[in-house]
Amino acid sequence: MRILTDWRALPEAARGATVALGNFDGVHRGHAAVLAAAHAGRPDLPLAVLTFEPHPREHFRPDDPPFRLTLSAERAAALAAHGVSIIYELPFDAAFSAMPAEAFIAEVLDAGLGARHLACGPDFAFGHRRGGGTALLAARAEALGIGLTLVPPLTDAQGPLSSSRIRRDLQDGYPERATAALGRPWAIRGTVAHGDARGRTIGFPTANIPLGRHLEPARGVYAVTVTLPDGTTRRGVANIGRRPTVNDGLESRLEVNLFDFAGDLYDRELSVALHRFLRAERRFAGLDALRAAIAADADEARRVLADLNA
Structure with missing residues (x-):
């Protein structure tokens, strides 16, 4: 497992991966589906994750009560258990949050990481004021020759599986429900x-x-x-x-x-x-x-x- 905190001047061995995108708070079964899709898209390439530290919500709403399911170390351990070999854990600060969506694709994903394939959920948003979504990502990835897999939300009898739902289960006193959602x-x-x-x-x-x-x-x-x-x-x-x-x-x-x-x-x-x-x-x-x-x-x-x- 390699954890890299910058997308610039990466060694060649850390470039050219298939990359799953998201915050991955909790690394639940829905996240596992995104990781599996990234691997399936290019099984010949290293499996990587691009995520952020701190969580963007912590940056924009610092006075909110703590809400994280997994901090950096436990998130990395959970991702490693799913076969991830590289984590791009990019610092989320004021400068990064101001990066336009187009620049995120061109400078980070393409020029920086040299990503060969991407996978994310349908609600993945990026760039200044979350100005980029999956439609923009799909169009730009195709133009750059980068593969993309959009992964539908994983659902069960309780509905869509999400980090927010797991937080509610824990706050309501049902850790066994969290276990089922997390795996x-x-x-x-x-x-x-x-x-x-x-x-x-x-x-x-x-x-x-x-x-x-x-x-x-x-x-x-x-x-x-x-x-x-x-x-x-x-x-x-x-x-x-x-x-x-x-x-x-x-x-x-x-x-x-x-x-x-x-x-x-x-x-x-x-x-x-x-x-x-x-x-x-x-x-x-x-x-x-x-x-x-x-x-x-x-x-x-x-x-x-x-x-x-x-």
């Missing part, structure tokens, strides 16, 4: 930070991970699996929220208790996959009541994960 459980990847160590004092030590720019799903308790830095996976129970019993602050965070684990995880990067929402976050009368609730949550999470064979 894998949704995970939060982050570095373990020092907390107040209160979990240790009540018999349930937790790894504390700031949510950062990740979407905040429904606040409450989840059955989870945790991928450690060495690639091994552990089962656990997690709380996402503001911890109203012991904290009066407004910052939400992820706290996860790994079952049958002893070790120092501070400053290590973990990936916490959400499998089932167990209950909403609530305030308890004191630490004894909180301890009893966490014990019950852990028992329920063990049962859920055993049933899922996670």
